[in-house]
Amino acid sequence: MREATHEEEEPRRKVSCPKCGSSDVRRSKSEGFLSGLARMFGRWPFRCRSCRVRFYRHAEPPDDLHFH
Numbered sequence: 001m002r003e004a005t006h007e008e009e010e011p012r013r014k015v016s017c018p019k020c021g022s023s024d025v026r027r028s029k030s031e032g033f034l035s036g037l038a039r040m041f042g043r044w045p046f047r048c049r050s051c052r053v054r055f056y057r058h059a060e061p062p063d064d065l066h067f068h
């Protein structure tokens with residue numbers, strides 16, 4: 001049996017829009033209480049540039065953000 005340490009993390013995974021399937025998405029600014037809450041679970045807000053829908057995806061924190 002192999003122990004899964006970071007099984008859910010896929011750093012190279014391409015984020016795509018859940019609505020239109022476009023991969024032209026950007027990480028949107030996280031602001032507000034809900035975004036902070038989602039951030040605690042490793043989820044980050046993205047916005048699709050094609051249909052402008054906003055969604056959350058599990059992703060690594062941006063480089064310009066340091067908690068510690």
Ligand SMILES: [Zn+2]
Pocket residue numbers: 017018019020021022048049050051052053
């Ligand atoms: Zn879309």
